Amino acid sequence: MQFETSLLSDHIQVVKLAGRLDLKGTNEINDTFSFTVGLEPAPTIVDMSEVVFLASIGIRMLISAARAKANRGSKMVLANPVPLVKEALTTAGFDALIPTFNTVDEAKAALKSE
Amino acid sequence: MSSTTLVLRNHLDDLDRLSDWIVEVSEQYSFSQKLSFYLELVIAEAVTNIIQNAYLDQDEHTIPILLSCDDHRVRVEIKDDGLPFDPLQQPEVTFPTRLEEADEGGLGIHLIRSYTQECCYRRQHNQNVLTLTLSKEP
Numbered sequence: 001m002q003f004e005t006s007l008l009s010d011h012i013q014v015v016k017l018a019g020r021l022d023l024k025g026t027n028e029i030n031d032t033f034s035f036t037v038g039l040e041p042a043p044t045i046v047d048m049s050e051v052v053f054l055a056s057i058g059i060r061m062l063i064s065a066a067r068a069k070a071n072r073g074s075k076m077v078l079a080n081p082v083p084l085v086k087e088a089l090t091t092a093g094f095d096a097l098i099p100t101f102n103t104v105d106e107a108k109a110a111l112k113s114e
Numbered sequence: 115m116s117s118t119t120l121v122l123r124n125h126l127d128d129l130d131r132l133s134d135w136i137v138e139v140s141e142q143y144s145f146s147q148k149l150s151f152y153l154e155l156v157i158a159e160a161v162t163n164i165i166q167n168a169y170l171d172q173d174e175h176t177i178p179i180l181l182s183c184d185d186h187r188v189r190v191e192i193k194d195d196g197l198p199f200d201p202l203q204q205p206e207v208t209f210p211t212r213l214e215e216a217d218e219g220g221l222g223i224h225l226i227r228s229y230t231q232e233c234c235y236r237r238q239h240n241q242n243v244l245t246l247t248l249s250k251e252p
Contacts, residue, residue, distance in 0.1 A: 020133075023126055024129065055158055055159060055162075056159055056225055063213070067214065067216065070214075088155070088225070091228045092224065093209035093224075097210065097213045097216055
């Protein structure tokens with residue numbers, strides 16, 4: 001499981017995840033992901049376009065990071081999950097808690113308009 | 115009805131073997147990408163729960179997983195010799211309306227219930243037996 005981080009000129013953090021958010025993949029990045037997202041005061045877009053599998057442990061990681069972000073007065077959103085991953089988020093009932101957009105650009109536009 | 119079996123050990127690292135097996139089985143039975151995803155998800159959730167909660171000792175245990183299918187359905191039977199535990203007795207999760215209320219407990223069981231047509235549990239010969247049935251065309 002890999003991720004890369006970039007900070008856009010309009011002060012939005014984009015974290016791109018790639019791989020499987022199963023038990024192993026989540027454990028590989030959980031601490032670093034939480035640290036990277038949590039410490040950044042700017043809003044975060046998590047680009048999910050290359051996440052091919054999502055289990056409950058991965059959902060928990062995302063929820064935990066989103067919650068930590070909200071507690072600091074900021075926001076985390078998701079962008080471009082593949083259909084089966086999006087379905088897992090919806091089935092878990094968490095799609096309503098973490099706004100999800102079809103593209104990173106849509107997510108950026110939504111965050112800028114807030 | 116054709117069938118195949120994978121025997122995992124009670125180590126979280128063994129879940130890698132589950133992923134590989136799902137790929138093989140999916141090719142063998144021509145499962146759709148969607149069905150593969152569903153299968154791996156429900157089995158991984160069940161097995162993770164077993165590995166993390168079923169045993170009081172540090173001994174090695176086996177978790178046999180029998181997959182069988184016919185023209186319309188795929189059935190997965192997961193056995194373990196851990197503590198008696200019926201995961202289906204866990205209460206249904208309540209969908210939170212706010213992030214602060216989100217409680218991730220029970221999420222694995224919820225996903226299993228949601229992605230299967232049928233799931234049932236029995237205790238047999240000192241083993242937990244969880245049987246999950248999925249439609250071949252989810």
